[in-house]
Amino acid sequence: MKASVTDTGSPATYRIFPKDKTVSVQELKEKLTPIIKELMIQGNKNMATVSFSAILRQAGLLKNLLEEWTSTADTVTVKADRAESKTARQAH
Numbered sequence: 001m002k003a004s005v006t007d008t009g010s011p012a013t014y015r016i017f018p019k020d021k022t023v024s025v026q027e028l029k030e031k032l033t034p035i036i037k038e039l040m041i042q043g044n045k046n047m048a049t050v051s052f053s054a055i056l057r058q059a060g061l062l063k064n065l066l067e068e069w070t071s072t073a074d075t076v077t078v079k080a081d082r083a084e085s086k087t088a089r090q091a092h
Helices: 025-043 050-072 082-092
Strands: 002-006 014-016
Touching: 025 050
Parallel strands: none
Antiparallel strands: 002 014
8 A cells, every 4th residue: 555645734634555466577578479479470370370369369468468457456367258259350
């Protein structure tokens, strides 16, 4: 937790905020580099040979990482939502 104090009035006012969660540069690099590489591979392919399932898998990994990094819990296990996957496949 972090707090701030304002001395604008007679009694001091305290505001308490949850502590910001930070993700190390090393963790970002370690977890995002393989996803970026796979997306670059798919982006450079001919439209006829692009693997939309590979792109969808990478999107799921990104979603899981974002949920992990933004959660308030110390440990999180996230599974991809099958309904979202089916909707994404139908859009392609």
